[in-house]
Amino acid sequence: MATTEAQGASTPRVRLQQMGKAYSGTLVLEGVSLDLHAGEVMALTGENGAGKSTLSKMLCGLVDPSQGQMQLDGKPFAPTSRRDAERQGVRMVMQELGLVPTLTVAENLLMGRLPHKLGWLDHAAMRALARTQLAKIGMEHIDPDTPVSQLGIGQQQMVEIARNLQDGTRVLVLDEPTAMLTLKETEHLFTQIALLKARGVALVYVSHRLEELQRIADKVAVLRDGRLVDVRPMQGVQEHELVERMVGHAVQDNEGRPRRTRGALRLQAHKLQRGTQVRGVSLSLYAGEIMGLAGLVGSGRTELVRLLFGADRAEQGEISLHAAGSSAATHTVAPNWGSPVHAIRAGIGLVTEDRKSQGLLLSQSIRANTTLAGMHKIARGGWLQRAQESEIARHFVERLRIRSRSAEQAVSTLSGGNQQKVVFARWLHQPCDVLLLDEPTRGVDVGARADIYHEIDRMCDDGKAVLMVSSDLRELMAMCDRIGVMHDGELVAVFERGQWSDQQLLAAAFGNLDEAPSAHTAAQAATPQ
Known part of the structure; x- marks a missing residue:
């Protein structure tokens, strides 16, 4: 060069x-x-x-x-x-995927330049060209005839990238x-x-x-x-x-901070099972601390979080929730909450990994999204108290430094980091004892990330128990007090703060537990102390 x-x-x-x-x-x-x-x-x-x-x-x-x-x-x-x-x-791979879910991988890759033979679509040539494009990004194992909707979000991103790796760029x-x-x-x-x-x-x-x-x-x-x-x-x-x-x-670096003081038991899961995605997972979450969840894509991290929130149904296991100020379990379900509504009412909140399709009403305002999980708190006689709702939204816009014209601005017009702050505002408005965070800073810049970290710290100070899923090991090592590692649907190890390294966490994620000697077993990690 x-x-x-x-x-x-x-x-x-x-x-x-x-x-x-x-x-x-x-x-x-x-x-x-x-x-x-x-x-x-x-x-x-x-x-x-x-x-x-x-x-x-x-x-x-x-x-x-x-x-x-x-x-x-x-x-x-x-x-x-x-x-x-x-x-x-001049081509662009956008953060918002531009694929058509109902079309196949090959059709998406070659959209606008599909090969024809005697006026008919040449399927054999289309598959061959698609395989060549996929091979460029190491995805030759994907069947070109697979509908894009059946791919994981990471695979869809690679298809989007492959579509733009064309001659003439x-x-x-x-x-x-x-x-x-x-x-x-x-x-x-x-x-x-x-x-x-x-x-x-x-x-x-x-x-x-x-x-x-x-x-x-x-x-x-x-x-x-x-x-x-x-x-x-x-x-x-x-x-x-x-x-x-x-x-x-300057932005504060949390990596060298001491371990938080562990409080009372808040949530205990016992042998949760859902097919091969989550296999006999047990864990305990405590007030005032963050437990991280690491692992490769497909290891079962998100699937476990969805079971804890009631978004998916477990086949076996038990979940017990201990509310603040209670030594005994206040809610025990075996194995399901029934729905996320029941989990929310019991005191569990979830920040999903995909805020746009699962976490936000994009066409609605910051105000409406902020109060969505706690609308019952601002309703009188079945009617929303609009002035109270607006005041709540303005408060969180200021507290979280959400860059917007007003609380009436549509969430779809905000940047990714500000959209994520709106999701956090929802769970600050709707009190919860346990907060599940699935990739909470994905696509978020360092400034907004620092603001989000600050709010997570405040939640711990307020006695909440936090479970944090992240693909960024540095983020987990900076923020967490314990880090559990998922592999092939199982929680294979848990590391205490000060007893991990990125090499050990990666080794456990790949199933090489002999290279992670400082980890506790999953059974030890799930036992209340």
């Missing part, structure tokens, strides 16, 4: 000059100028709402700029649509591409990025995972509040420097 100096003397693949965008007279992006060269990866980072997606979408024809000019290989570039941008070689924008990928899938993606660089493709890589940026990016551009605040070579940049540039101040 060319050196930075050589690139500086050549015509940029992409040149952005004083780009800006206003909505209803309010500038959300202003005066952004950047150059991106062929064979270069530029990391684009910043908090949610900083303008990263707006800038990316302007480049790819999805948003019309309010000001500024763009050039592609030295020529004026003003795409009128996404298809127009793609015809000129000059610029590729990747918006949070690894947010739903396993380590193995991420490695395949990084291999493809290296190949694209070698072919001279210019890449914009949008991510909140700073360790990834340090690994693959040549330079980094930082946006804050719609303005470009820094552009520099990535080599030698420290993670804390990026964080401070993104948020404007």
Whole structure:
């Protein structure tokens, strides 16, 4: 690849000059100028709402700029649509998947360029082309005839990426591409990025995972509040420097903090079973502490959380809930709550891994989403008290620093991090003794992540028991007091704070318990102490 100096003397693949965008007279992006060269990866980072997606979408024809000019290989570039941008070689893998669930993998991969023979769709050629595309990302084991709706969310993300790895691509924008990928899938993606660089493709890589940026990016551009605040070579940049540039101040690091004091038993699960997804899992959750749940995708983490919340039905087992101030179990169910409504009434809350399809009413306001789980608290004679509801929502908008015009703003128009804060606001409004967090910071920037961590700490201080699922081991090691590891549907080990390492956690996730000597057995972890 060319050196930075050589690139500086050549015509940029992409040149952005004083780009800006206003909505209803309010500038959300202003005066952004950047150059991106062929064979270069530029990391684009910043908090949610900083303008990263707006800038990316302007480049790819999805948003019309309010000001500024763009050039592609030295020529004026003003795409009128996404298809127009793609015809000129500028493509984007969006964070929101654009796949059609009812179509097959092959049909999604080749949409708009399906092969024909004598006027008829050539199914054999379509499968062969699809297999070639899938092989590029290490997904050749997927049957091209599989409907996309039958794939896991991580596999769908890889299909979306494969669809955009086409010949003729000059610029590729990747918006949070690894947010739903396993380590193995991420490695395949990084291999493809290296190949694209070698072919001279210019890449914009949008991510909140700073360790990834340090690994693959040549330079980094930082946006804050719609303005470009820094552009520099990535080599030698420290993670804390990026964080401070993104948020404007230093962010506390929790990794070295002491273990929290364990309080009373709040929830105990005994030998929960659901097919091969969850196999005889027992665990105990205590007031004032966080238990993490690690494991590979498909290990049963989310499935276990859904059983604890009553979203899925267990076949065997028992769940006991101990309310605050009670030494005896106040609710015991064998094996199911019956429905999430019963779990909520008993004092359990859930932040789902997919906030858009499972956690939020996107078309509704911040106000409506905040009070959704506790509407009975603000109803009189069957009628909602609108003024009280609005006051509650305004309180949590201020407390959680939700960036919005007002509590009446539709949740669909918020950034990912602010949407996630709305989900947390719901469980702050609806008191619960046990909070289940499934990937609580997925797709969330470092600033919003720090705010969410602060609220989780406050929940522990208030005596809540927290179960936290995350694919980010660093997050678990920073936040948790214990970390349980799932493998093949079983809780195979639990580590106490100060007795783990990322290597040991990974070894347990792969089932190599001999390499994780400091872990307790699952049975020990489930026994109240």
